[in-house]
Amino acid sequence: MKIAFINSPLGITKIEGDENGIAVISVLSEGEVTTKIPLELKEAVKQLQDYFEGKRTNFDFKLNPKGTDFQQKVWQELLKIPFGKTMSYMDLSKKLGDVKAIRAVASANGKNPLWIVVPCHRVIGTDGSLTGYAGGLWRKKWLLEHENPTTQQSLF
Template identity: 75%
Template structure:
C-alpha cells in the first residue's frame, strides 16, 4: 500500500492506495509529516483534492477502492449521489437507500467512510439541520459545508 501526506486547510490528509485505486483518505491535526514526493499511483487523487480545496473541483474522478461490507459500499455509493452544495438528513438518506428503518445502520456505515471528503459523508446532517456526528470533528464538517455552499454570507462591515 502506497501512502502520501498533504497539507489541507483542515489538517494533514493521509492518502492510501495502489494501482487498484485509492483505499482511504484520512485527516489528522498533527503528528504527520507532509510528503516530499508523491507516488504516481496517488498523484491524481492529490491533484484533485488540491483542486477541491482551491474551489476548482466539485467531484472526484480518480479510481476508488475502499474496503467495506456490501451494505457499507451501498451507503458510500449513495453518498456519491448527494450533489455538491446540498445536504440530506439521515432519514432522507435512508429513504433514498430504500429503508427508512435503517437510519442507525446508515449512520454507522456513514461514520466508517474511509474516503474523507471524496465520498461526501459530511453532506448528511440531522433532521433538524444540526451538524450531527462526523468522524473528522464537527468543525471540519462545518468548514466543508461552508466551502461547498454556493451562497456565501457577506459581511456588512
C-alpha cells in the same frame, strides 16, 4: 499500499492507495508532509488540492474502499449527493429503501474511509443540525461552508 500526506486547510490529509484505486483518505491533526508523491496517488493529490483551492466540485479518480456490502451501498448513495447540497440521515435511509435502517446507515456513514471524496459530511440531522462527524464538527462545518458559496460572506 502507497501512502502520501499533504497539507489541507483542515489538517494533514493522508491518502492511501495502489494501482487498483484509492482506498483511504483521512485527516490528521498533525504529521509530516510527503515530499515525493507516489505515481499511483498523484491524481488524487491533485484533485484534492484543486478541491481545497475551490477549483473542483467533483472527483473522478479510481476508488477502492474496503467495507461490507451494506457499507458499500451506503457509500455509493453518498456519492450521489451533489456538491453544495445536504441530505438528512432519514432521507438517506429512505433512498436506500428502509427508514428503519437509519442507525445502520449512520454507522456506515461514520465508517466511510474516503474523507471528502465520498461526501459523508453532506449528511445532516433531519432538523438541519450538524450531527456526528468523525473528523470533528468544526471540519464538517468548514466543508459545508466551502461547498456552498451562498453561506459564505462576499469579499466585495
